[in-house]
Amino acid sequence: MQEALDAYSKATGTTIVCSNELIKGKNSPGAQNTSAGDALQQILQGTGLTFEMADNNTAILKEKKSTEKSELQQNRMKTNLEEVTVTAQKREENVQEVPISMTVFNEFAIEDRKIESIQDVASYTSNLALIPKGAITYLPSIRGISSTIGTSSQATSIIIDGIPVSNAGGFNLTLMGIERIEVLKGPQGTLYGKDTEAGVINIITKQPDNETxxxxxxxxxxxxxxxxxxxxxxxxxxxxxxxxxxxxxxxxxxxxxxxxxxxxxx
Structure with missing residues (x-):
């Protein structure tokens, strides 16, 4: 490594600035038939080092660990971030592109958290609460907004495969065979109609296909x-x-x- 740098410095008139510890124990493949800048890159190839030109005749060597770490982190993020498809706006979209505040549970999250009822959904959803209204009914509240006890209407609706369930007894449903649950927070009347002033709990069931x-x-x-x-x-x-x-x-x-x-x- 030191011999290659000395030869490069003698041939190009460039001063190489580095510590002995930085290049100690490193081997260089050398460089042939290339320009001065490319030659130094070839010399440093595979050594974990890079260089920065202080001026036209001075090159400072340094480690490129920070760059490699950044690239590794980016690759991990690309690997870990799966695209989540939702139908909150009645069409399939990437959840990151939907301008609605929501909490989404896919099939794996539902099984992992043992979600078997709307009460379980509320336990894992911020700003969603179910207030007992009777023996088997609940009063839903999203962001503190709920209907008045004694009225038949709700401020939050359950939508199952596009079909609304506005009755209070619907919040005591047992959930089985569910593919995805989307809790939409905020008024949804434009797409879902009445009883959605506070939000919507959109439930999509698993659809059978040719696989048994x-x-x-x-x-x-x-x-x-x-x-x-x-x-x-x-x-x-x-x-x-x-x-x-x-x-x-x-x-x-x-x-x-x-x-x-x-x-x-x-």
């Missing part, structure tokens, strides 16, 4: 909890008619309401 799929699950827990789930989809007539079904059976024994013999408290 099936999934079953069993869970047991305290208080004699038992949960059985099953889903299957596939073609009935290939490329023409498809079928998809999902089912869940849930049992929970509340020990606080029964005696040790299994009889209810009077």
């Amino acid at each position: 799929r099936g999934k079953a699950g069993v869970e047991f827990g305290e208080d004699s909890k038992k949960k059985y789930t099953f889903s299957a989809s596939g073609p009935i007539v290939e490329d023409k008619l498809f079928l998809g079904v999902s089912a869940k059976h849930y049992l929970l024994f509340d020990s606080r309401r029964y005696t040790k013999s299994g009889k209810p408290y009077q």
